[in-house]
Amino acid sequence: MGGQPTLYSFSDAGTLATSLRSYVLGAQKAGLDRHGVFKVAVSGGSLPSTLAKALLPQYSTNGDAVQWDKWEIFFADERAVPLESTDSNYKLLKDELLDKLPANGPKPKVHTIDEQHLDDVQELADQYEQALVSSFAAKDSVRLPIFDLLLLGCGPDGHTCSLFPQHELLREADAWVAPIFDSPKPPSQRITLTLPVVTHGLRIAFVATGESKKGIMREIFDKEEGQGLPCSLVNNSGGERVSWFTDQSAAAGVSYPRKSSLSLVLKQDSSVVVPEDPVDRSPLPKPSKDAASSSSRLPAPKIPRLHGDGGGIGEAKRRSMLPQLSPTKGSTALLDAGRRERGGRFDEDADESHNERTLPTSSAYNAVDNMKNPPSLGAAMRHNSKTDASSDSSSGKAEISAGIGIGGREAIVKRSDLMANPLPTDYANLRQRNLPLSKSSSTAAGLGSKPAPSETNVAGSRETTTTSGRARPTRQPTNSIAAMQPEGASHDAANRPGSSIPMSIGAAAALPQSTILTSGRDPTQEKRPASSTSASGAGSALLERSDAKWQHPTNVGHRRIPSTRSARTTLSGKSKELERKEAIPSPSDALSSTHRANAAVIQQKKPAFSTMQQHFTPKKALKAPAAFGLATTARKQANGELISPEVARLQTELLQLHIMHRSSAEVSHAWQQSAESRLRKRFEDVAQKHRKVVALERGMQSQSNLRALKEFSHEGGTGRGLGERIQALGTVIPEIVNVTGAGGKYARLVRGFERWIDRIEQIWEARDHVGRSFNSRGQLDFIESLGDGWRDETAVLSRKLGLWLQELDSVGSSSAGSSLSLALTHCRCLAEGMMQELEVMRGLEREIMARESRWISERVAEIWSETDAESVQVDSASTEKGRRASTSKQGIWRMP
Numbered sequence: 001m002g003g004q005p006t007l008y009s010f011s012d013a014g015t016l017a018t019s020l021r022s023y024v025l026g027a028q029k030a031g032l033d034r035h036g037v038f039k040v041a042v043s044g045g046s047l048p049s050t051l052a053k054a055l056l057p058q059y060s061t062n063g064d065a066v067q068w069d070k071w072e073i074f075f076a077d078e079r080a081v082p083l084e085s086t087d088s089n090y091k092l093l094k095d096e097l098l099d100k101l102p103a104n105g106p107k108p109k110v111h112t113i114d115e116q117h118l119d120d121v122q123e124l125a126d127q128y129e130q131a132l133v134s135s136f137a138a139k140d141s142v143r144l145p146i147f148d149l150l151l152l153g154c155g156p157d158g159h160t161c162s163l164f165p166q167h168e169l170l171r172e173a174d175a176w177v178a179p180i181f182d183s184p185k186p187p188s189q190r191i192t193l194t195l196p197v198v199t200h201g202l203r204i205a206f207v208a209t210g211e212s213k214k215g216i217m218r219e220i221f222d223k224e225e226g227q228g229l230p231c232s233l234v235n236n237s238g239g240e241r242v243s244w245f246t247d248q249s250a251a252a253g254v255s256y257p258r259k260s261s262l263s264l265v266l267k268q269d270s271s272v273v274v275p276e277d278p279v280d281r282s283p284l285p286k287p288s289k290d291a292a293s294s295s296s297r298l299p300a301p302k303i304p305r306l307h308g309d310g311g312g313i314g315e316a317k318r319r320s321m322l323p324q325l326s327p328t329k330g331s332t333a334l335l336d337a338g339r340r341e342r343g344g345r346f347d348e349d350a351d352e353s354h355n356e357r358t359l360p361t362s363s364a365y366n367a368v369d370n371m372k373n374p375p376s377l378g379a380a381m382r383h384n385s386k387t388d389a390s391s392d393s394s395s396g397k398a399e400i401s402a403g404i405g406i407g408g409r410e411a412i413v414k415r416s417d418l419m420a421n422p423l424p425t426d427y428a429n430l431r432q433r434n435l436p437l438s439k440s441s442s443t444a445a446g447l448g449s450k451p452a453p454s455e456t457n458v459a460g461s462r463e464t465t466t467t468s469g470r471a472r473p474t475r476q477p478t479n480s481i482a483a484m485q486p487e488g489a490s491h492d493a494a495n496r497p498g499s500s501i502p503m504s505i506g507a508a509a510a511l512p513q514s515t516i517l518t519s520g521r522d523p524t525q526e527k528r529p530a531s532s533t534s535a536s537g538a539g540s541a542l543l544e545r546s547d548a549k550w551q552h553p554t555n556v557g558h559r560r561i562p563s564t565r566s567a568r569t570t571l572s573g574k575s576k577e578l579e580r581k582e583a584i585p586s587p588s589d590a591l592s593s594t595h596r597a598n599a600a601v602i603q604q605k606k607p608a609f610s611t612m613q614q615h616f617t618p619k620k621a622l623k624a625p626a627a628f629g630l631a632t633t634a635r636k637q638a639n640g641e642l643i644s645p646e647v648a649r650l651q652t653e654l655l656q657l658h659i660m661h662r663s664s665a666e667v668s669h670a671w672q673q674s675a676e677s678r679l680r681k682r683f684e685d686v687a688q689k690h691r692k693v694v695a696l697e698r699g700m701q702s703q704s705n706l707r708a709l710k711e712f713s714h715e716g717g718t719g720r721g722l723g724e725r726i727q728a729l730g731t732v733i734p735e736i737v738n739v740t741g742a743g744g745k746y747a748r749l750v751r752g753f754e755r756w757i758d759r760i761e762q763i764w765e766a767r768d769h770v771g772r773s774f775n776s777r778g779q780l781d782f783i784e785s786l787g788d789g790w791r792d793e794t795a796v797l798s799r800k801l802g803l804w805l806q807e808l809d810s811v812g813s814s815s816a817g818s819s820l821s822l823a824l825t826h827c828r829c830l831a832e833g834m835m836q837e838l839e840v841m842r843g844l845e846r847e848i849m850a851r852e853s854r855w856i857s858e859r860v861a862e863i864w865s866e867t868d869a870e871s872v873q874v875d876s877a878s879t880e881k882g883r884r885a886s887t888s889k890q891g892i893w894r895m896p
């Protein structure tokens with residue numbers, strides 16, 4: 001299996017529907033085998049009508065059956081509209097498919113949105129997420145739900161679900177379902193599954209038909225610029241789990257290899273013909289003591305078999321590898337070259353072999369070396385190269401350019417670069433130098449894929465969206481192929497008996513898993529990396545070491561010239577000849593440097609390995625060992641062109657690296673699965689402990705309650721039997737609770753008092769400022785008492801509370817900690833508290849009224865004194881003193 005999506009292109013709608021049916025039935029079977037149900041997410045748009053053509057019973061050709069009653073249907077996205085609206089994706093599916101199912105036949109369980117929350121899209125999304133949690137979280141997944149199948153559409157702008165190009169929602173990493181308020185396509189308010197949920201599905205199928213999808217299909221599959229589109233992001237993360245069902249109008253002009261029929265596997269135990277299962281979801285094998293099974297503890301990359309007679313690479317495999325190597329803009333050249341070479345049969349390949357097995361390394365090497373036809377990669381290199389390698393290999397003056405699927409002219413990597421940068425860390429270096437990476441390599445290195453869980457973090461990178469909207473890792477990828485190899489791969493391979501030459505990284509990685517694990521040391525001692533640091537640490541260690549080599553080129557067996565701009569500038573003053581000499585040692589130099597390298601490797605004290613870590617980069621001899629199949633002589637190609645040994649070696653190495661990169665997505669996925677299953681187990685352990693603790697607590701509480709009841713029943717001195725006392729409690733407790741409630745008597749009395757106090761405060765404030773307060777009719781404001789009614793009610797309630805308290809005291813007490821004792825204590829507190837507050841309110845009322853009568857008396861006294869003064873004024877009206885007195889004295893009763 002490769003790590004790339006499969007693109008099906010069918011000649012007509014009928015063939016598409018039939019194939020889609022087989023594919024869905026295959027997914028259904030896998031789902032039912034897995035957990036007895038089939039959990040599907042479906043999109044809206046044009047998908048439901050195609051789906052109906054595929055799934056309705058009348059289209060069944062060989063008696064196969066959709067087991068509708070086992071289906072749980074969720075919506076990949078839904079619009080925030082009523083379910084009966086023509087904009088609703090549910091309505092669409094209902095009209096096209098659900099309503100057309102036989103009336104008395106089985107029906108699927110369909111999870112619709114909750115219409116109650118249409119005006120609150122966040123709530124709508126949260127509620128839908130809850131539906132997912134209820135269905136998935138307990139059994140299937142803790143971090144993310146795992147759909148058996150997602151059936152998606154692809155908008156003409158590259159959107160899928162309601163994930164639109166360059167929208168911030170593409171960065172949503174936590175939610176399973178997210179709201180969108182500004183969908184560029186109406187209606188603007190929607191909810192959608194998030195990208196991590198979509199890419200986590202076991203199978204992801206896009207259905208894209210019609211002319212309107214033509215342009216975007218090319219963007220998604222052939223163009224570097226299209227790699228940030230939502231559909232491309234799903235492709236990159238989903239890899240081989242993604243299949244595209246298209247018709248010819250949609251796929252016209254796409255260079256990416258297409259298939260025109262589904263690869264089917266006939267199950268022996270069933271009549272059902274199902275599509276090849278792209279993903280092995282069987283649980284990871286349990287650790288076992290024997291070497292054979294321990295080799296499978298670590299999900300190892302599957303090395304595709306390079307087959308053909310004499311080890312020549314199979315035509316079909318080469319065809320399938322090429323575009324995967326470079327499905328980007330620059331890759332078009334590679335594809336074209338490959339296509340030309342095979343007379344254009346490339347596009348309509350219907351039955352590609354996906355046969356993947358491990359082969360001994362030597363076969364892998366020889367496979368390439370002995371190829372009758374040169375690999376398409378070589379053709380592509382020639383295609384990209386303006387200079388014939390053979391013509392200049394002797395003079396060394398030519399720059400041989402090798403297109404390694406890195407995209408167009410910019411991506412042509414100079415021979416000196418390739419030699420200076422030991423692959424595979426070169427992929428990281430290339431990215432550091434901002435050279436565009438091919439989709440396959442970036443995906444394989446985890447650049448475009450979803451981040452691995454924190455425990456494993458094989459990829460060591462997370463995606464962010466740059467201003468161009470292209471998803472990029474925020475950190476440089478720290479994983480290298482070496483870091484992804486099974487523990488000890490290179491180390492053990494380098495020290496195999498009979499191998500006097502250290503193995504290159506590529507060679508080690510190409511070893512079959514079992515060979516690697518059994519050749520070195522006891523595989524039962526192998527351990528998984530405990531944390532992300534182990535995996536990424538290995539990668540960065542490799543990077544550091546290769547940097548160190550660049551700084552001290554003379555310290556290593558063969559010299560490498562850094563290909564960075566500065567390094568090139570430094571060299572620019574030298575003659576090309578000199579540069580070549582420094583870069584490429586003579587055969588004897590190479591030999592001796594190889595020996596030096598071997599000696600260094602053999603003598604080097606090797607640190608203990610831990611799984612997935614490689615503590616040192618095995619030194620590579622420039623001249624590769626023939627024992628492992630690397631070319632040592634110039635090779636003649638079918639068209640008569642000569643390829644120098646270096647180029648042949650680089651070709652081989654590239655091919656191997658590519659193969660390993662292809663499998664890295666799979667490894668990363670397997671790691672994620674493994675981490676998830678461990679997390680799930682841990683979660684279940686904790687949940688189980690929690691349940692035990694809760695049960696224990698309940699048991700203890702009921703014990704204590706029983707004890708308390710026993711004591712309560714024996715309570716002496718009350719003169720009342722247990723039944724009578726329980727009856728008393730049954731009356732008093734609800735009474736107390738009732739009076740405190742919002743509509744209860746106590747609450748009403750308090751509200752009345754509070755209103756009265758507020759009024760008094762206003763009056764006092766006015767009196768403080770202007771000496772008096774007037775009501776709305778212009779009359780002087782006086783403070784009136786709360787009234788007899790309030791006072792009587794307060795007095796009655798106080799009496800009742802006192803009685804209830806006596807009743808509570810008379811029923812006796814209970815031992816502390818029991819529920820009975822808690823209820824008694826709380827009721828007493830409540831009743832006593834209310835009594836005290838009623839008393840305080842009554843006291844305050846009395847005091848305020850007393851103050852008011854004092855104030856009134858003072859004002860009356862003032863009036864009398866004013867009246868006296870006026871009579872004096874009349875007596876002495878003619879005197880100046882008297883006049884002044886009459887103007888200076890203002891009575892407070894006078895209106896302003």
Ligand SMILES: O=C1O[C@H](COP(=O)(O)O)[C@@H](O)[C@H](O)[C@H]1O
Nearest residue numbers: 043044045046047153154155161
């Ligand atoms: O708005 C939407 O559009 C996409 C694509 O629809 P199509 O008609 O171009 O196939 C669809 O997948 C999505 O569910 C829908 O809400």
